[in-house]
Amino acid sequence: MFDAVFVEGDLEVAVVPALLGACGLSVDPHTIINKRGIQNFWKDVPRLNKAAQHKRIFALADLEQEPCPSDAIASRLGGAPHPQFILRLSVRMTESWLLADAAAMAYYLGIARKLVPADPEALPNPKQTLVNLARRSRLRHIRDGIAPEPGTSRPVGVDYLPLLSDFARTRWDPDRASASSPSLARALGRLRQYAGA
Structure with a gap:
């Protein structure tokens, strides 16, 4: 402790x-x-x-x-x-640590497993990678929540933090990642x- x-x-x-x-x-x-x-x-x-x-x-x-x-x-x-x-x-x-649990991340985002990068620590901007993956989601709440609205200057969507926090608490497996x-x-x-x- x-x-x-x-x-x-x-x-x-x-x-x-x-x-x-x-x-x-x-x-x-x-x-x-x-x-x-x-x-x-x-x-x-x-x-x-x-x-x-x-x-x-x-x-x-x-x-x-x-x-x-x-x-x-x-x-x-x-x-x-x-x-x-x-x-x-x-x-x-x-975000690199979260992306490293590729199977869980793909399921949560509603995308194909092969779209999640195999080497997340090599990504120059893992946050941007997550946003780009969310744009490809078949789940509207993921697309709208994680990716920013077109035409805005925000780097992430309004629910980026709540959704990724939920993933960390409910789906992410540190050992697998x-x-x-x-x-x-x-x-x-x-x-x-x-x-x-």
């Missing part, structure tokens, strides 16, 4: 319970601290690392366009995180190591 859980944004709030649950750990979603943006998240990371001397802390954010998770963490901490501070970065975005997502596989491995300690 962790004393505190911090995440970059809203989608991670939905993903973390499933991620921890796959490792025999639990968290009340209402206690997850949402930093509401990558800048706010990284600003707090040194403080969280220091607090880990007295508390067990888990944190999750997107790698975005940084080249390497280990380098991104080390550059902000000046070294490795405290052993009680488990900081994981999804490559490139949390980890076969196509090395960063997710590493996160699961580290969490299971922690759970067994």
Whole structure:
């Protein structure tokens, strides 16, 4: 069990319970601290690392366009995180981890399985990939919810977050997804190591 859980944004709030649950750990979603943006998240990371001397802390954010998770963490901490501070970065975005469960994602979106990319961590913009897949859905609520209305400047539809959060809570299988997502596989491995300690 962790004393505190911090995440970059809203989608991670939905993903973390499933991620921890796959490792025999639990968290009340209402206690997850949402930093509401990558800048706010990284600003707090040194403080969280220091607090880990007295508390067990888990944190999750997107790698975005940084080249390497280990380098991104080390550059902000000046070294490795405290052993009680488990900081994981999804490559490139949390959406990559969701897309990695290709069969479940295809079913949820109402598209053919072959349309879901086999290597989601190689995608330059997984969020855009999800929007484009939703446009091909046979399900109207998916098309209208995940993809933005034509002619608007919004990058995603009005129900993008609620629908993907629902997918994370009800359909996403982290173990199945980890076969196509090395960063997710590493996160699961580290969490299971922690759970067994």
